[in-house]
Each structure stands twice: as C-alpha cells, then as structure tokens.
Amino acid sequence: MKAIVQTEEKVTASLQLQEVPTPTLKPGEVLVQVKAAGINRADLLQTQGNYPVPAGASEILGLECAGVIVEAGDTENEVGQEVACLLTGGGYAEYVAVPQGQLMPIPQGYSFVEAASIVEVACTVWSNIGMLAGLREGQTFLIHGGAGGIGTFAIQMGKALGATVAVTAGSAEKLATCKELGADILINYKEEDFADVLKNKADVILDIIGAKYLTQNVKAMAKDGHMVTIGMQGGVKGELNLGHLLAKRGTISATALRGRDNADKARIVRSTIENMWPLLDSKKISHHIDHTLPLAKAADALQKIQDGTITGKLVLEI
Amino acid sequence: MKAIVQTEEKVTASLQLQEVPTPTLKPGEVLVQVKAAGINRADLLQTQGNYPVPAGASEILGLECAGVIVEAGDTENEVGQEVACLLTGGGYAEYVAVPQGQLMPIPQGYSFVEAASIVEVACTVWSNIGMLAGLREGQTFLIHGGAGGIGTFAIQMGKALGATVAVTAGSAEKLATCKELGADILINYKEEDFADVLKNKADVILDIIGAKYLTQNVKAMAKDGHMVTIGMQGGVKGELNLGHLLAKRGTISATALRGRDNADKARIVRSTIENMWPLLDSKKISHHIDHTLPLAKAADALQKIQDGTITGKLVLEI
Numbered sequence: 001m002k003a004i005v006q007t008e009e010k011v012t013a014s015l016q017l018q019e020v021p022t023p024t025l026k027p028g029e030v031l032v033q034v035k036a037a038g039i040n041r042a043d044l045l046q047t048q049g050n051y052p053v054p055a056g057a058s059e060i061l062g063l064e065c066a067g068v069i070v071e072a073g074d075t076e077n078e079v080g081q082e083v084a085c086l087l088t089g090g091g092y093a094e095y096v097a098v099p100q101g102q103l104m105p106i107p108q109g110y111s112f113v114e115a116a117s118i119v120e121v122a123c124t125v126w127s128n129i130g131m132l133a134g135l136r137e138g139q140t141f142l143i144h145g146g147a148g149g150i151g152t153f154a155i156q157m158g159k160a161l162g163a164t165v166a167v168t169a170g171s172a173e174k175l176a177t178c179k180e181l182g183a184d185i186l187i188n189y190k191e192e193d194f195a196d197v198l199k200n201k202a203d204v205i206l207d208i209i210g211a212k213y214l215t216q217n218v219k220a221m222a223k224d225g226h227m228v229t230i231g232m233q234g235g236v237k238g239e240l241n242l243g244h245l246l247a248k249r250g251t252i253s254a255t256a257l258r259g260r261d262n263a264d265k266a267r268i269v270r271s272t273i274e275n276m277w278p279l280l281d282s283k284k285i286s287h288h289i290d291h292t293l294p295l296a297k298a299a300d301a302l303q304k305i306q307d308g309t310i311t312g313k314l315v316l317e318i
Numbered sequence: 319m320k321a322i323v324q325t326e327e328k329v330t331a332s333l334q335l336q337e338v339p340t341p342t343l344k345p346g347e348v349l350v351q352v353k354a355a356g357i358n359r360a361d362l363l364q365t366q367g368n369y370p371v372p373a374g375a376s377e378i379l380g381l382e383c384a385g386v387i388v389e390a391g392d393t394e395n396e397v398g399q400e401v402a403c404l405l406t407g408g409g410y411a412e413y414v415a416v417p418q419g420q421l422m423p424i425p426q427g428y429s430f431v432e433a434a435s436i437v438e439v440a441c442t443v444w445s446n447i448g449m450l451a452g453l454r455e456g457q458t459f460l461i462h463g464g465a466g467g468i469g470t471f472a473i474q475m476g477k478a479l480g481a482t483v484a485v486t487a488g489s490a491e492k493l494a495t496c497k498e499l500g501a502d503i504l505i506n507y508k509e510e511d512f513a514d515v516l517k518n519k520a521d522v523i524l525d526i527i528g529a530k531y532l533t534q535n536v537k538a539m540a541k542d543g544h545m546v547t548i549g550m551q552g553g554v555k556g557e558l559n560l561g562h563l564l565a566k567r568g569t570i571s572a573t574a575l576r577g578r579d580n581a582d583k584a585r586i587v588r589s590t591i592e593n594m595w596p597l598l599d600s601k602k603i604s605h606h607i608d609h610t611l612p613l614a615k616a617a618d619a620l621q622k623i624q625d626g627t628i629t630g631k632l633v634l635e636i
Contacts, residue, residue, distance in 0.1 A: 210560045229560050236561035242528045242547050243554035246572035254564035 003060050003093030004298045012047040012306065015299040023058070023090065023097035031071035032083060032098050036116035037091035038064040039314040042258070044302045054088060054259050061298070062091020063258065066106060066115035075100040082106050084115040086123055086269055088258060092298050094318060101266025104273055107280035117313040118287050121153045122276045124230060124257055127268045129154065129206055130275055132253055133226040137162030139203035142220060144213065146183055147174035149313055154206050155181040156285040166202065168194050195219040206230070211238030221250045229254040288312035321378050321411030322616045330365040330624070333617040341376070341408065341415035349389035350401060350416050354434035355409035356382040357632040360576070362620045372406060372577050379616070380409020381576065384424060384433035393418040400424050402433040404441055404587055406576060410616050412636055419584025422591055425598035435631040436605050439471045440594045442548060442575055445586045447472065447524055448593055450571055451544040455480030457521035460538060462531065464501055465492035467631055472524050473499040474603040484520065486512050513537040524548070529556030539566045547572040606630035
C-alpha cells in the first residue's frame with residue numbers, strides 16, 4: 001500500500017508518499033481502507049520528535065480516520081461497513097489496522113472527510129470533560145483557546161450539557177466565533193486577566209496552556225472545581241499552591257488519549273458514541289473543516305498547522 | 319451548659335471551662351448531650367488562629383463526639399438514642415446541636431470514648447480514598463505518616479479493600495507499628511527516597527505533607543494515579559511539572575471536610591456508615607486511644623498534641 005513515511009528525523013518537510021507493507025491484523029482488529037484522515041497538532045509534534053510513538057503503535061502518522069472495512073478479521077464486523085476510527089497511529093495511509101473497540105459509526109449525514117475530522121476531538125473533549133470532570137447542567141465551564149479545534153467543539157458540548165461557557169482567546173474576531181457557537185462569557189486574554197473575571201466561579205476548566213496559567217486556573221476555580229490539562233503550550237513547570245487548591249477542594253488532572261491501552265480506549269469510544277454521537281447526528285455540535293488535501297500533500301498540511309494560518313480542521317483525502 | 323472557651327486570641331493555654339448558653343436547634347438538627355469528644359490537630363491549629371471557623375459554625379472547638387440525643391427537634395430521631403457525630407464545631411461542651419445528616423450509629427461494642435475517636439478519621443479517609451480516589455483491590459496505596467492517626471486508619475482500610483499498602487514514617491518503631499497493622503511496604507523517609515522505591519507504582523496517594531513531597535509524589539504515581547492532599551505539614555507552595563503529571567494521566571486533589579455544606583457532609587456520612595462501619599463492627603479496623611482527659615483539661619490535651627508525644631488518639635470525657 002501507499003503511506004506517508006518520514007525520511008529524515010525531526011524534519012517535517014521530509015514526509016513522502018512511499019510504498020510500504022499493508023498492515024497485518026492482530027486478534028480483535030479489522031483492516032480499514034482509509035478514505036479520509038484527520039490531521040492533528042500532535043502529528044506535527046511527532047514529526048519534530050516531540051511526541052513519542054507509544055510502544056507497539058504504527059510508526060505512520062495519523063490519529064483518526066474514516067473509511068470502509070475490507071477485512072473483518074476475527075471480529076463480528078462486516079466487510080463493506082463504513083466506519084470512523086480512533087487510531088493510535090497509521091491514518092496517513094491507504095489501509096490501517098484498527099482494534100474493534102476503536103470503531104465508531106459515521107454520524108448521520110457525515111461524509112468520510114467530516115467523520116475523519118471529529119473522532120479525536122470528540123473522544124478527547126468528552127473523556128476529559130464529561131467522563132473525568134463530570135461537567136453538568138448549571139455549572140460554569142472555562143475553555144482556554146476557545147476558537148481552536150478543541151475549543152469550538154468544547155463550547156458546543158458545554159452548551160448542549162446546559163453549562164455556562166466561558167472562553168479565552170486572543171482577538172475580538174476569535175471571540176466572535178466563540179460567541180456564535182454559544183459561548184456566554186468572552187475573555188480577551190490580551191486585555192483582561194481571566195482569573196479576575198472568573199474568580200472562584202469555574203467548576204470545570206479545559207486547559208491547553210499548562211504552567212503559564214496554573215496559578216490563575218486555581219484562582220478561577222470554584223469550590224469542588226476540576227481542571228483538566230490536555231496541552232502545555234505555556235510550558236510544563238509551574239508553581240502550585242496546595243493551600244489555595246485545598247481551600248477550593250480542587251482537583252487538577254493532566255491526561256492524553258494516545259497512550260491509553262485498547263481496553264481504556266474502547267471504554268472512552270463507547271461512552272463518546274453514547275453521549276456525543278446523538279449531538280453530532282442532530283447537528284447540535286458541528287465542526288468546521290478548513291480544507292482537504294490529497295494524501296501526498298501531508299508535509300504541506302503540517303506546515304500550515306505550524307504556520308498557524310488555519311482556522312478549522314485539515315483533512316487528507318485518500 | 320459548660321463548654322471550653324478560648325479567653326485569649328491565639329493562646330492555646332487560655333482555654334477555660336466556662337458557662338455558656340446551651341445551643342438552640344435549627345431545622346433538621348438534634349441536641350446531643352456529649353459524653354466524649356475527640357481531639358484533632360485541627361483543634362490545635364484553630365486555637366493558634368490558623369484554622370478559620372466556617373461561617374455559621376460554633377466558635378467552640380471540637381469536630382467529633384459521641385453522646386445521647388436529648389432533643390430530637392423536628393427530626394425523626396428519638397430522645398435517648400446513642401450516637402456518634404461529625405461536627406463542624408462545638409464538641410468541647412456538655413451539649414451540641416448536630417444536623418441529622420451528621421449522626422452515625424455507635425459501632426458495635428464501642429464505648430462513647432471509642433466512638434468519639436473514630437468519626438473524623440473515618441469520614442476523612444473514606445471520603446478521600448474511597449469516594450474521591452476510588453481505591454480498589456489490587457492497587458498500590460501510598461500513605462505518608464503511616465503511624466499517625468490518619469495513617470493507622472488508612473493502612474487498615476487499604477488492607478480491608480485488598481490494596482497493597484506502602485507507608486512512609488520516620489523511625490523503625492513507627493514502621494513496626496505500620497507493619498503490625500498490615501502495611502506491606504515500609505519506607506523510612508530518613509533513609510530512603512520513597513519516590514525511588516515506588517516509582518510509577520502508587521495508584522492512590524494519601525498525602526499530609528504537601529509542597530515538600532509534590533515532585534516526589536508525582537514521580538511515585540502510577541498511570542492513572544490519584545494523589546489526595548489533606549495536610550500541608552511540608553508547606554503549601556511547590557513546583558508541579560504538568561508534563562510529568564500528563565505522562566501519568568495523573569490527578570491531584572486537595573480537600574478538607576470541615577468547610578463542606580450540610581448536604582455534602584450528609585452524603586459523606588452516609589457512604590462512610592455504609593462502607594466503613596461494617597469494618598469497625600467486625601474489628602477489621604481498630605483505633606488506638608492514647609488516653610482520655612476530663613473536659614476541663616482541654617488546654618493540656620492540645621499542648622500534648624503540640625509536643626508530639628502522643629502515639630494514639632486523645633479523647634475528652636464529659
């Protein structure tokens with residue numbers, strides 16, 4: 001099969017479409033012919049050598065895709081079945097082996113491209129905010145980077161769950177996007193300190209900044225608040241005042257999806273289908289695709305992510 | 319009624335037995351004649367001005383007691399009923415008003431003194447380790463200060479739940495106590511770094527040290543580990559490496575029982591009765607009482623806590 005291969009270590013531009021062996025199936029896996037593969041910032045980090053591939057995972061990039069089952073292996077799935085897939089790697093290719101617990105239905109009315117763009121963000125946001133932090137009706141939900149891929153999904157999910165949604169972003173234009181999606185409290189971090197605006201009010205915080213916001217996040221936290229860090233664009237080492245955290249009875253988690261084992265991923269996929277797919281089917285949550293590119297243009301796509309010129313999702317079509 | 323009153327701010331020795339008004343009942347409260355009142359380190363901190371009394375709570379010391387209901391108020395409890403009580407304050411007195419959700423049965427075969435000594439530790443350890451961190455069979459449970467009042471209860475609870483229990487303590491004698499109670503892994507923190515011994519192994523950590531151990535606790539944490547800080551004997555401000563926490567998918571909580579509202583306390587009391595009382599009834603968990611003193615000797619009792627000469631629990635008899 002053809003797949004994207006990195007020919008030079010740490011050089012994103014060295015990605016090339018090459019002939020490689022088609023994956024063979026392990027027990028419990030199906031072979032999916034990839035029709036579309038979503039692109040994530042983690043892919044860029046991986047090409048730069050900053051996101052280690054978990055043991056046993058494909059070296060090929062790509063954490064989500066949509067396509068058609070061409071071999072059902074020892075599973076009860078059927079050849080010809082159209083699926084969306086949460087991957088541990090391998091999506092930038094014509095074929096990928098997928099553990100059956102990571103198969104999801106294509107949401108109603110979705111194209112392969114649309115389906116491939118939603119898997120990673122839906123599983124990430126739901127597993128952290130729904131399953132781990134337990135966001136519920138009436139709570140205040142603070143989202144950093146509200147206008148990004150994670151943020152725009154999280155805003156809509158928060159509103160669908162009945163939360164008051166607060167967002168931070170760096171421009172009036174980005175905040176307008178957040179407002180259109182339903183955000184209630186709009187904070188331009190260049191003009192205001194979010195911790196002053198939301199002092200003691202945020203029941204749940206979705207954080208992609210890390211160290212730089214740690215003290216402010218604890219200040220913004222409500223009693224029994226829960227902050228989940230899934231990105232560290234603002235560094236890893238911060239000062240934590242446990243006394244302040246204790247005064248809030250607060251909780252801080254930091255998580256990632258990729259390193260989880262198959263059973264854990266299957267648990268998350270099941271819960272995401274149950275809780276998020278109805279919101280996708282009914283269009284209560286939508287997702288903006290910036291544009292698509294052919295598989296051979298993977299290096300260009302990641303360069304665009306690096307340049308920060310993209311406002312929606314990039315998807316590779318195969 | 320007679321109660322212990324602090325006559326000079328921040329001076330523990332100024333505690334005196336004085337005549338004060340008997341509490342009047344709010345809706346949902348009962349009046350308990352106190353037979354025994356447990357003494358906690360938090361009481362000492364309160365006399366020193368370092369533990370603010372929650373709004374609306376009694377200014378009188380005392381977070382746990384056992385006694386007899388003498389007025390049932392508007393509740394369905396009965397006069398004459400013997401009870402143990404989780405208090406927000408007021409235990410160092412002849413009578414105390416108690417919200418009905420904070421009443422507990424006297425464990426089987428327990429005296430008032432024994433019952434008064436177990437309430438705070440049982441609710442604290444169970445709410446944090448059972449309810450919040452979800453300790454379960456087969457997991458590794460690290461307890462700092464294994465030989466203290468919290469630690470000795472936690473060791474026995476951990477073993478009863480089927481966990482492997484690791485403890486830190488500062489002497490061979492203290493570690494021998496922990497071993498007798500069932501601890502599996504004994505770490506003298508003066509001789510070994512617990513984070514080296516338990517690197518990546520501790521599923522649940524009960525921490526009373528705070529900042530000083532923060533980095534080591536994250537290092538000791540297993541994948542999906544959960545650390546709960548309930549004391550900060552080693553300071554409040556520490557460095558948190560969110561990258562290390564994310565690599566573990568770890569969670570850090572810091573909590574306290576006293577500031578919770580009545581509904582929250584009732585929820586904890588119910589779950590503690592359901593899960594811990596059978597272990598007390600069957601003597602799978604026991605609790606060491608150092609000695610008892612009369613109510614008038616409260617100042618002496620707290621001085622002994624300050625001196626650190628006590629190896630078990632102190633209880634006031636009324």
